[in-house]
Amino acid sequence: MTDLAMSTARGQSRIGKVALRWLLYIALGLFALYYLMPLFVMITTSLKSLEEIRTGDLISLPREVTFDAWKTAWATACTGIQCEGVRPFFWNSVLIAVPAVMISTLIGALNGYVVAQWQFRGSNLFFAALLFGCFIPFQVVLLPMARVLGLMGVAGTIPGLIFVHVIYGLGFTTLFFRNYYVSIPSELTKAAKVDGAGFFRIFWSIFLPLSLPIIVVTVIWQFTQIWNDFLFGVSFSQAGTQPITVALNNIVNSTTGVKEYNVDMATAIIAALPTLLVYVVAGKYFIRGLTAGSVKG
Amino acid sequence: MAPILDIKNLYKNYGQVEILKDINVSIDSGDFLVLVGPSGCGKSTLLNCIAGLEPISGGSLHIDGQNMTDVSPKDRDIAMVFQSYALYPTMSVAKNITFGMKVRGVDAATQDSKLKQVAQQLQIEQLLSRRPGQLSGGQRQRVAMGRALVRDPKLFLFDEPLSNLDAKLRVEMRTEIKELHQRLGASMVYVTHDQIEAMTLATKIVVMKGGVIQQIGSPAEIYNRPANLFVADFMGNPAMNLIPAKAKANGEGTKIEITRKDGAPIILTDAKNRNLPEDVIIGVRPEDIAEPDFRASQDAQQAECRVDIVEPAGADTFVVMQMGGKQVTARLHAETSAKPGQMQRLAFDLGKVSYFAPDSGQRLN
Numbered sequence: 001m002t003d004l005a006m007s008t009a010r011g012q013s014r015i016g017k018v019a020l021r022w023l024l025y026i027a028l029g030l031f032a033l034y035y036l037m038p039l040f041v042m043i044t045t046s047l048k049s050l051e052e053i054r055t056g057d058l059i060s061l062p063r064e065v066t067f068d069a070w071k072t073a074w075a076t077a078c079t080g081i082q083c084e085g086v087r088p089f090f091w092n093s094v095l096i097a098v099p100a101v102m103i104s105t106l107i108g109a110l111n112g113y114v115v116a117q118w119q120f121r122g123s124n125l126f127f128a129a130l131l132f133g134c135f136i137p138f139q140v141v142l143l144p145m146a147r148v149l150g151l152m153g154v155a156g157t158i159p160g161l162i163f164v165h166v167i168y169g170l171g172f173t174t175l176f177f178r179n180y181y182v183s184i185p186s187e188l189t190k191a192a193k194v195d196g197a198g199f200f201r202i203f204w205s206i207f208l209p210l211s212l213p214i215i216v217v218t219v220i221w222q223f224t225q226i227w228n229d230f231l232f233g234v235s236f237s238q239a240g241t242q243p244i245t246v247a248l249n250n251i252v253n254s255t256t257g258v259k260e261y262n263v264d265m266a267t268a269i270i271a272a273l274p275t276l277l278v279y280v281v282a283g284k285y286f287i288r289g290l291t292a293g294s295v296k297g
Numbered sequence: 298m299a300p301i302l303d304i305k306n307l308y309k310n311y312g313q314v315e316i317l318k319d320i321n322v323s324i325d326s327g328d329f330l331v332l333v334g335p336s337g338c339g340k341s342t343l344l345n346c347i348a349g350l351e352p353i354s355g356g357s358l359h360i361d362g363q364n365m366t367d368v369s370p371k372d373r374d375i376a377m378v379f380q381s382y383a384l385y386p387t388m389s390v391a392k393n394i395t396f397g398m399k400v401r402g403v404d405a406a407t408q409d410s411k412l413k414q415v416a417q418q419l420q421i422e423q424l425l426s427r428r429p430g431q432l433s434g435g436q437r438q439r440v441a442m443g444r445a446l447v448r449d450p451k452l453f454l455f456d457e458p459l460s461n462l463d464a465k466l467r468v469e470m471r472t473e474i475k476e477l478h479q480r481l482g483a484s485m486v487y488v489t490h491d492q493i494e495a496m497t498l499a500t501k502i503v504v505m506k507g508g509v510i511q512q513i514g515s516p517a518e519i520y521n522r523p524a525n526l527f528v529a530d531f532m533g534n535p536a537m538n539l540i541p542a543k544a545k546a547n548g549e550g551t552k553i554e555i556t557r558k559d560g561a562p563i564i565l566t567d568a569k570n571r572n573l574p575e576d577v578i579i580g581v582r583p584e585d586i587a588e589p590d591f592r593a594s595q596d597a598q599q600a601e602c603r604v605d606i607v608e609p610a611g612a613d614t615f616v617v618m619q620m621g622g623k624q625v626t627a628r629l630h631a632e633t634s635a636k637p638g639q640m641q642r643l644a645f646d647l648g649k650v651s652y653f654a655p656d657s658g659q660r661l662n
Binding site: 185187188190191192193194195196197198201205206209210 | 345348350369370371375376377379380381383384385386387396397400401444448
C-alpha cells in the first residue's frame with residue numbers, strides 16, 4: 001500500500017519533471033523565435049522584388065526568389081551622388097578593420113604582458129589609466145581626435161581611421177591580455193630569465209604560444225567593434241574612405257522617391273555578414289577564452 | 298680559494314619595509330647551503346636576490362669571486378629550480394631542457410648530446426617528447442632539475458623544490474638530490490621551510506626569522522648548540538623541550554631546579570656549567586631524556602617523573618610530562634614500560650643541554 005503510494009508519487013514527480021523540462025524548452029524556443037524574427041524578415045525581404053514587397057505580407061515567404069536586390073546593393077545602389085553599391089565601402093572596412101584588429105591585438109598583448117609580468121613603478125596606475133580609456137564615450141574624443149589627426153596629416157584617410165581604432169581599442173585589448181597573463185605564474189618569467197631569455201624572447205617563445213584563446217577573444221571583440229563602428233567612420237572619413245556602416249546609412253537614408261526595402265535589407269545583411277562569420281567560426285573559442293584562467297590548473 | 302658565494306651586508310627593502318637585514322653568508326665550492334625558516338622570514342627573497350631576480354637595496358654579492366651585485370640573472374652563471382617547477386607549458390620536455398642553450402646560441406649538436414646526458418642521468422629519456430601537462434608531479438620535478446643540470450652552472454638554486462610533492466615522493470627526491478650533490482660536487486643553495494630537509498641535505502644551514510639570520514652552522518652545530526630560543530624551537534621534531542628553571546651555583550657545580558605542580562621540584566646538578574644567571578630556560582632534546590638503562594651518559598642525572606601521555610611511534614615511544622609549567626616530551630625506546638599516570642625514573646643528559654636567557658632568548662653556555 002505504502003509502496004504503491006510512494007511509486008505513484010515518484011511517478012507523478014517524474015511526469016512533473018518532464019513537463020517542466022518541456023515548458024522550459026518551449027519558452028526558450030519562443031525567445032529564440034522572437035530573436036530570429038528580424039533576421040527572417042530581413043532575409044525574406046531581401047529576396048523579394050519591390051513589387052512583391054508592396055503587395056505582399058511582411059512575414060510571408062517570397063513567392064519568387066530573386067537576388068536582384070543583393071546585386072543592386074553590392075554594385076549599383078546609390079550612396080548620395082555615387083552609385084557603385086557598397087562594394088568599395090566594404091573593402092574600405094576590410095582595409096580599416098584588419099590592420100586595426102591586428103595592431104591593437106598585438107600591442108594589447110605586449111601591454112598586458114608588461115602590466116602582468118613586468119611590474120614597474122606606476123604600472124598599476126598605467127593600467128588604471130588604460131582601463132579608464134575603455135569608459136570614455138566616443139563622442140567626447142571626437143574633437144580632440146580630429147585635431148590630432150589633422151596635426152598628423154592623416155585626417156580623412158584610412159591610416160587615420162586605423163590609428164583611431166587602435167588607440168581606442170588598446171584599453172580593452174590590454175585588459176583582456178593582462179587578465180589572462182596575470183594567471184600565469186611569475187615563476188615562468190623568472191625561470192626564463194635565469195635561462196637567459198630577454199623581454200621579447202620570453203614574450204615570443206613562452207607567452208604568445210599560450211595565448212591562443214585570449215587572442216581569439218580579442219580578435220572577435222575588436223573586429224566586431226571596429227567593423228560595426230559608425231561614429232568614428234562618419235566623423236573621420238571623407239569620400240572614398242568611408243566604411244560600410246556609413247554607406248549603409250547613406251543608402252537607407254539618402255534615397256529619394258521609392259524606398260527600396262529589399263536593397264536596404266540586402267545591404268544591412270552584407271554589412272553584418274563578416275562579424276557574423278567571425279563569430280560562427282571562432283565563437284566556441286570566444287566562450288572558452290572568456291572563462292579561461294578561472295579553470296586553468 | 299675564493300668562496301663560491303659571498304654575500305656581505307645585504308639589505309633588501311620594499312618601500313619602507315625591510316625584508317632582509319644585514320645578511321652575511323659565504324659558502325665554499327661544493328657546499329650545500331640550506332636557507333630555512335618559517336614563511337615570511339625572507340629566505341625566498343634572499344634566494345631571488347642571489348639569482349638576481351630581485352635587486353638588492355644594499356651590500357654586495359660575489360659569485361666565484363666576481364661582483365654580481367648588479368648583474369642580470371642570465372649572466373650570473375646560475376641555474377634555478379622553482380617550487381612550481383615553472384616548466385614552459387607549450388614546449389616539450391626536450392625543448393624545456395634545451396631552451397636555455399638555444400637562447401644562448403649553443404649549437405644543435407652540443408644541445409643534443411647534453412640533453413641525452415642529462416636525460417639519462419635523471420632517467421627521463423622516455424618523457425622527452427611529452428608536454429609538461431602530461432607529466433606527474435615527480436616527473437615534472439625531474440624535468441625542472443634537468444633544466445638546471447644541463448646548464449652546468451657555478452651555483453644551483455632551489456626554491457622549495459619538494460614542497461608540491463606528496464610525503465613519500467618528497468623523501469625519495471630528497472635522497473636523490475643529496476645523491477646528486479655528492480656525485481656532482483656542485484655548489485647549491487636550497488630554500489625550505491622543512492627543518493628535516495634542512496638537516497638531511499645541508500652541509501651548512503642558515504636559520505632565518507624576520508629577515509635576520511639567527512644562526513649559521515653545520516647541521517650538527519645548529520641541532521646541538523642552537524644560538525637562541527627560536528632556533529632551538531624551530532629545528533628538531535619533536536621540538537626541543539624549553540623549560541623555565543632556577544639555577545644556583547654550589548660546590549659541585551650548578552643546581553638546576555625545575556618546579557612541578559604535583560610534587561617536589563626536580564633538582565639536577567650540572568657539574569660543567571657555572572656562572573649561570575638565576576633565571577634560565579633549560580633546553581633538552583627529547584632524546585636526551587631517557588630511561589636510566591638506555592643511552593646512559595656520564596653526565597646523566599636521574600629523577601622520578603609523572604608520565605601524562607604515552608605516544609608509541611613505532612621506532613620510539615614519546616612520553617609527555619609536565620615540568621616548569623611546560624609540556625616536556627621524552628623519546629624513549631619502543632618497548633618502554635612507561636604508563637600514563639605512573640611515575641617513571643628518567644635520566645637527563647646534562648652534557649647536552651642548552652641554557653638560554655629568558656628575556657633575550659640568547660644561548661648562555
